Structures are given as structure tokens and as C-alpha cells.
Amino acid sequence: MKLSLQGLSARHATARHGAADVLAGIGLDVAAGEQLAVIGPSGAGKTTLLEVLACARPPSAGALRVDGSDPWGLPARALQRLRGRLILLPQVPPLPPRQRVVTAVLAGRLPGWSLWTALRSLFYPVDIPAADAALEVFELGDKLFERVDRLSGGERQRVGLARALVAPAGLWLVDEPLSALDPVRAQRAVSALVSEAAARGVTLVATLHQVDAALAHFPRIVGLRDGRLAFDLPSADVTPELLARLYAQHEDELHGGAAPPHETPAAPAPVAMQCR
Numbered sequence: 001m002k003l004s005l006q007g008l009s010a011r012h013a014t015a016r017h018g019a020a021d022v023l024a025g026i027g028l029d030v031a032a033g034e035q036l037a038v039i040g041p042s043g044a045g046k047t048t049l050l051e052v053l054a055c056a057r058p059p060s061a062g063a064l065r066v067d068g069s070d071p072w073g074l075p076a077r078a079l080q081r082l083r084g085r086l087i088l089l090p091q092v093p094p095l096p097p098r099q100r101v102v103t104a105v106l107a108g109r110l111p112g113w114s115l116w117t118a119l120r121s122l123f124y125p126v127d128i129p130a131a132d133a134a135l136e137v138f139e140l141g142d143k144l145f146e147r148v149d150r151l152s153g154g155e156r157q158r159v160g161l162a163r164a165l166v167a168p169a170g171l172w173l174v175d176e177p178l179s180a181l182d183p184v185r186a187q188r189a190v191s192a193l194v195s196e197a198a199a200r201g202v203t204l205v206a207t208l209h210q211v212d213a214a215l216a217h218f219p220r221i222v223g224l225r226d227g228r229l230a231f232d233l234p235s236a237d238v239t240p241e242l243l244a245r246l247y248a249q250h251e252d253e254l255h256g257g258a259a260p261p262h263e264t265p266a267a268p269a270p271v272a273m274q275c276r
């Protein structure tokens with residue numbers, strides 16, 4: 001799927017009156033099948049940008065085009081269909097705690113399923129080999145029938161990534177996929193994610209705190225600061241000076257701070273299942 005943003009601004013519904021826009025005047029074109037990483041200090045607006053691209057949050061100004069159409073000008077059913085062609089993976093995947101991993105992965109198929117198939121798959125997972133293959137990509141093949149609440153935080157994050165692999169989606173929007181992974185697994189997971197997207201011709205936009213992983217694995221890097229585009233460059237052209245300016249007053253986020261030494265224990269699992 002291709003994306004185009006022109007002069008796009010966004011604010012949160014709960015923002016105080018007179019508060020500045022969270023995104024301001026963003027211009028960005030992403031070709032179908034491109035992979036890019038969005039970096040920038042905490043609070044820069046990275047998650048908000050993903051939510052706008054996922055058609056979950058309307059822009060307050062400017063234009064968004066997804067595959068050439070303005071999502072917010074579409075009839076409700078067409079907007080729903082469009083949302084079914086993309087997947088937004090939040091930083092903490094909302095996985096029901098007692099669910100089996102196989103079911104959690106296959107939930108990526110929900111937009112293409114009838115209600116009957118969705119209900120049946122809760123009891124008799126409909127495509128176990130597909131879930132298994134997706135988990136193998138993220139080194140979780142042995143967890144296929146494990147319960148989600150017995151996984152570490154990093155394993156849950158990788159279950160979320162595996163869900164993208166089975167989804168009928170042409171756009172993967174992934175928020176901080178490595179935040180609970182140890183550095184070695186983080187590098188392997190991001191490498192797998194980018195190469196799977198490239199092999200399938202899927203457009204991938206991922207926000208990342210690990211700048212080294214972004215530069216090593218993504219061909220294009222967008223720097224965001226205070227809701228504005230600081231740069232949009234091939235990764236080879238992102239210099240230490242640009243990074244220093246992007247993370248000024250947030251140097252700790254640029255130098256380490258990001259990845260935990262070991263996969264973090266799982267946080268209490270949220271009960272909601274909504275991942276789109």
C-alpha cells in the first residue's frame with residue numbers, strides 16, 4: 001500500500017484547549033513495498049503518526065492518502081475494509097492472557113474471516129501450519145500451544161510480529177517492536193521483520209527506539225522531533241550530527257537506555273483483543 005501525507009497535523013481528542021498539535025505539517029510519501037523506520041525522542045509523536053497512518057486517528061489539518069484515497073472521505077464500510085488491509089501492532093500486544101499462542105497469531109486473519117470462521121478458530125485453529133511458520137520466523141516455534149500468560153514480555157512482542165505475517169495486510173505499522181527484547185534477539189527480530197516485508201512486497205513503517213537497529217536494517221529513516229519532520233533520508237545518509245540534533249536533551253535515549261539486557265518478564269496482560 002502506498003501512503004501520502006501533505007501538511008498533515010494531528011492532535012489528541014483529550015489535548016487541552018490551546019495545546020500544540022502532536023504532529024505538525026508532516027509531508028511524507030511512502031511507496032508500496034517500502035520499509036521505513038521512524039525514530040526520535042520520547043514524545044516526538046511516533047505513535048501518533050502510526051495511528052494516523054492506520055486511519056485510527058483523523059488528521060486535524062492537511063491531507064492523508066492511503067492507496068490514493070482519503071480514508072476519512074470514504075463511506076464507513078469502505079473505511080472498515082481499508083482498515084482490514086493494514087495491521088497496527090502496538091508496543092504491548094493486547095493478547096488475552098489465557099489464549100493459546102496459535103490462536104493469538106491467527107487473530108491476524110480476523111479481517112478476512114466470517115464471524116463463523118472466527119468463532120470456530122477459537123476452538124479449532126484453522127491454519128496451524130501458517131501460525132507455526134510465522135512463529136518460526138521469530139524463533140518461537142516451540143511456543144505454538146503455550147498459553148500467552150506464560151510468555152515473557154519479549155516473547156509476547158514476537159507473537160505480535162508473527163500475527164502480522166499471517167494477516168491479509170499490505171501495510172504493517174509496528175510500534176516499538178523491540179522494547180522488551182534483549183539486544184541480540186532485537187537485531188534478529190528486526191532483520192526478520194524487514195526481510196519478510198520486503199519479500200512479500202508489504203509496506204512497513206516501524207517506530208524504533210534502537211537507533212542502531214533502525215540504521216542497520218531499514219533502508220529509509222524518518223526523524224521526528226516535537227511533532228515535526230527533522231529529516232527523511234536513506235539510512236546511509238543519517239550522520240551522527242543529525243542524530244545528535246534529533247536527540248538533543250535526550251542523549252540517554254540515543255546512547256543505550258533502549259534495550260533491556262534480558263527479555264523482560266511479562267507485564268500483566270491486558271484483556272482487550274483489539275489490535276487494529
Ligand SMILES: Nc1ncnc2c1ncn2[C@@H]1O[C@H](COP(=O)(O)OP(=O)(O)OP(=O)(O)O)[C@@H](O)[C@H]1O
Pocket residue numbers: 012013014015022040041042043044045046047048049
Ligand atoms: N491521549 C492523549 N491525549 C493527549 N495527549 C497525548 C495523548 N497521547 C499522547 N499524547 C501526547 O502526544 C505527544 C506524542 O505522543 P506519542 O505517544 O505519539 O509520542 P512517541 O514519540 O510515540 O513517544 P514514545 O517514544 O515515548 O512512545 C506526547 O507529548 C504525548 O504526551
